[in-house]
Amino acid sequence: MLFTLVKNNTKLLIRSKVGFIFMCLLPIALIFILTSAFSGYMGEKVEIESFSVGYSITSKSYTKDYFDVLKKEFEGQGMFLTLMDKEEGIKALASDKIVSYIVLGDELCTIYNKEGIDIKAMIFESSLQAGMAPLDGFKIVRNYTAERQMNLDVQRSFQWDELSKRSRLSLIKREKLAADPVPKAKDYYGIVQIIFIIWFGVSSAVTLSTIERKNKILARISLTNVRPITLFLGKFIPNSISTSIQVGIAIIVSTLLLKVNWGEYPALSFGLLLMQVMAVSAFGTMLTVMIKNSTIITLFMYMGAFTFGFIGGSFQTYMYNFIDERIVRLSPLYYMNRTLVELSTKGESAYLMTTFIMLLIIIIVSVSIGLSLMYIRREE
Amino acid sequence: MKQTLLKLEGISKKYDQKTVVDHISIVVKQGEIFGLLGPNGAGKSTTINMICSMTKPTAGEINIFGLNGKKEMSKIKPRLGLVPQDLAIHGDLKAWENIEFFAGLYGLKGKELKKAVDEALGFVGLAESRNGYARTFSGGMKRRLNIACAIAHRPELMIFDEPTVAIDPQSRNFILEKIKQMNTDGTTVIYTSHYMEEVEALCDRIAIMDKGKIIAIGTKEELISLVAPKDTSMSLEEVFLKLTGKKLRDYGEEAI
Numbered sequence: 001m002l003f004t005l006v007k008n009n010t011k012l013l014i015r016s017k018v019g020f021i022f023m024c025l026l027p028i029a030l031i032f033i034l035t036s037a038f039s040g041y042m043g044e045k046v047e048i049e050s051f052s053v054g055y056s057i058t059s060k061s062y063t064k065d066y067f068d069v070l071k072k073e074f075e076g077q078g079m080f081l082t083l084m085d086k087e088e089g090i091k092a093l094a095s096d097k098i099v100s101y102i103v104l105g106d107e108l109c110t111i112y113n114k115e116g117i118d119i120k121a122m123i124f125e126s127s128l129q130a131g132m133a134p135l136d137g138f139k140i141v142r143n144y145t146a147e148r149q150m151n152l153d154v155q156r157s158f159q160w161d162e163l164s165k166r167s168r169l170s171l172i173k174r175e176k177l178a179a180d181p182v183p184k185a186k187d188y189y190g191i192v193q194i195i196f197i198i199w200f201g202v203s204s205a206v207t208l209s210t211i212e213r214k215n216k217i218l219a220r221i222s223l224t225n226v227r228p229i230t231l232f233l234g235k236f237i238p239n240s241i242s243t244s245i246q247v248g249i250a251i252i253v254s255t256l257l258l259k260v261n262w263g264e265y266p267a268l269s270f271g272l273l274l275m276q277v278m279a280v281s282a283f284g285t286m287l288t289v290m291i292k293n294s295t296i297i298t299l300f301m302y303m304g305a306f307t308f309g310f311i312g313g314s315f316q317t318y319m320y321n322f323i324d325e326r327i328v329r330l331s332p333l334y335y336m337n338r339t340l341v342e343l344s345t346k347g348e349s350a351y352l353m354t355t356f357i358m359l360l361i362i363i364i365v366s367v368s369i370g371l372s373l374m375y376i377r378r379e380e
Numbered sequence: 381m382k383q384t385l386l387k388l389e390g391i392s393k394k395y396d397q398k399t400v401v402d403h404i405s406i407v408v409k410q411g412e413i414f415g416l417l418g419p420n421g422a423g424k425s426t427t428i429n430m431i432c433s434m435t436k437p438t439a440g441e442i443n444i445f446g447l448n449g450k451k452e453m454s455k456i457k458p459r460l461g462l463v464p465q466d467l468a469i470h471g472d473l474k475a476w477e478n479i480e481f482f483a484g485l486y487g488l489k490g491k492e493l494k495k496a497v498d499e500a501l502g503f504v505g506l507a508e509s510r511n512g513y514a515r516t517f518s519g520g521m522k523r524r525l526n527i528a529c530a531i532a533h534r535p536e537l538m539i540f541d542e543p544t545v546a547i548d549p550q551s552r553n554f555i556l557e558k559i560k561q562m563n564t565d566g567t568t569v570i571y572t573s574h575y576m577e578e579v580e581a582l583c584d585r586i587a588i589m590d591k592g593k594i595i596a597i598g599t600k601e602e603l604i605s606l607v608a609p610k611d612t613s614m615s616l617e618e619v620f621l622k623l624t625g626k627k628l629r630d631y632g633e634e635a636i
Contacts, residue, residue, distance in 0.1 A: 001484060001485055001487055003484075003489075004480065004481060004484025004485065004489070004493075005481075005484070005485070008470070008473060008477060008480070008481040008484075011472075011473065011477065012470060012472055012473065015472045016472070211470065211472075215467075215468060215469060215470055215471065216464065216466045216467070216468045217468055217470065219434060219464055219468060220462075220464070220468045220482055220485075220529070220530075221485060222432075222433075222434055223432055223433075223434070223457055223460065223461075223462055224457060224458075224482075224485040224486055225454050225457050225458065225486075225487075226485050
C-alpha cells in the first residue's frame, strides 16, 4: 500500500513539470546573480602591514614633551610618523604616500584623512586616541588644580616614560585577533541559496494536496482501509524525494560551474541538507492536513521563507550585519547557514548539534501534529 | 432464497435543520441489480455515501455482508466498490497507473496487482490505451477508467452512482453491458440514476426516491401496478412522474 502511494505520488510530483523545473532553476539563478553581485566584497583577507603617517608639531604644543615617547610606541606597532609641513603632508596624503596627517597644535590635535573608509587610517586614529588619553587626562587634572589654586605638584611635565616603566603599561597595542575564515561569495551563496530554496519544497506538499482535491481522489481513498500514517508517509516520502531531486540538480550544476566548496566533509553537509528536506516535507505535509486552502499555505510558505531567509543570512553578506543577533537566532535558516558555511570554511561548526536537534524537532512535531489531526478527522 | 447483502433500516441524514434522507429502509439481495431512482436532490448520493461510510447517518442502522456498517467497516471496505458520480482519476497518471494506484490501496501487490490491472483494463475496453495519460482521454474513456479503478480489487458489492453522466450513447451502452456481465459473474450491483431507460433495462428491483424518502420499491411490474394496476404498458418514466409529480424540483411537491 505505502509503496504504491509513494511510487505514484512521486510520479505526479515529477510530472508537474513547471513546478519541478522552477525549483531546479531558481537556486541556480540566485546563486549566479548573488555571487556576481557580491564577489568583490567577500573572501578578501586584509593584511595590515606597517604604514606611514605625516605630522607637524607646534613649538608650544601641549604634546611636545610627551611626543617622542608616543612616536616610539607607534613605531613599535608598525606605524611610522614622519615630520613634514602641512602642505607637504596634504600632498603626500592625496598621493597615498601617507595614511593620515596630524597637526599637533598648542591645545588641539587635528587629524587629516582622505574621504571614504580606510582601515589603516581608522587603526591609526584609534591608536592615537588611546595614546593621547593619559596626556589628556593629565591636562585635565592640571587645569583643574590650577583653576582652584590647589597646591598639588602637577605642574611638572607629564612623564609617561617613567610611569610606563614602573607599571609596565603600554599606550598602544595592536593585536591580530583570531577570526573565522571569510567565505568566498560563490561558496557562501552556493550554500545558503540551496538552504533557502529547500524551504520552498512546501510547494510539493501543496501540489499533491491540490491534485487530490481537484481530482476528488480523497473520496476513493476513504473507501479503503489505508491508515492515516500510511497516507501521511505516502505524501511525506514523495515530497522528500521530489525536493531532493530538485535540490540535487541545483547542487550539481552550481558546484560544477562555480566550484562551490562544500568543505572537507561533504557527506555531513549533504546529510544535513537531506535532513532539512525531510523537515520541510514533514512541515509541508502537516500544513496541508491543517489548512485546506492551498493559497494560504503558499502565501505562508513564501512569507516565512523570505523572512527567515533574510534575517537568517540568506540575503545578508557578512557586511550587512544590521539585524539584532537575538532576532537572527529566531530563524531556523540561521543555524543551517552557519553550520554549513562553517563546515565549508573551517571544517567544523559549533552550531552542528543545535542544527541537527532543531531539524529533528521539526520532523517529530510536524509528523505528530499531522498524524493526530488525520486520526481525529477519521474518527469524526 | 437469496441472501441479504445490504440492509438499511430507518436511515436518516440531517444537515443542520435540513433532512436530506428521511428514514429509508432498503434490502438488497445477493446477486441482484438494485436501482435507486430519483430526481436531482432526492438523496440518492447521500444514501450511497452513508452506505460507503463517507458520511455518518444521523439515525438508523446499516448492515452489509451481515456486518455492522458503523463498527465493522474495515471488514466491509475491501469487499465494496464505488464508481463515484464525479470522475476520480489522476489526469497525470497513465490508465494502468491509475488502476494500480487505487487497487494498491486495497492491499493488492506484485503479480496479483498486475493481473488485476490487466483484467480491469480489458473489462472496460481500455487495454490498448493503457499507456495513455488519463487527461488525454475522451469523456467516455474517462468514465470507463473511473469504473476500472473501482472494480480492480474484485468487490462483491458494486455501487454505481450515475456512471453514465455526459457520455455518448455508445459508451453508455458499453457500460450498461459490462454491468450486466459483472452481475452475471456474481457481483451484486446498486445502480443510481435519473435516466429511466437505464434503470428499466438494467435493474431487477427499483426503489423510487424523492425528497429524501422511498416512495415505492419493487420490480418494474410491481411499481406499475401501484400506479395503474390495469395498464401494463406504462413506462417506468410515467410511473415515476405519477409518483413524484411533474413540477420542477426547485419548488417541490407532494407526491401522489
